[in-house]
Amino acid sequence: MNTPESSPFHETSFPDPFEDHQPSQAMEAAERLKQAADNNVKRLQKAAEAGYRSFHSSDLEEESENAAENENSTASWEEIQGKLKELHRESEEWARKNPTAALLTAAGAGFILGLLLKS
Secondary structure (H helix, E strand, C coil), X not given: CCCCCCCHHXXXXXXXXXXXXXXXXXXXXXXXXXXXXXXXXXXXXXXHHHHHHHHHHHHHHHHHHHHHHHHHXXXXXXXXXXXXXXXXXXXHHHHHHCHHHHHHHHHHHHHHHHHHHXX
């Protein structure tokens, strides 16, 4: 029979992976891949933080613009109300000084409105 020395399977052509203390190329590649992934994660975190800050600041700017628009529209509405009150006061004053002209003006305005609404 075959002795262990004469057997073709006895040859130790394959190195023992546990005896090799130097890192293999696969380990080096894995380490480089890990470092690249860490760098990408850090870049994504920075980009997300920048996006959040940008979104948050634009949201605050939009709120301040809306508040300014509301103040402007409120101010405009108050100005219009003030002007209408002033016009009303002046027209009452004019009507008290000129009752005949006020009555004829009101009748003429009513007649014109009646014609417009009738047609």
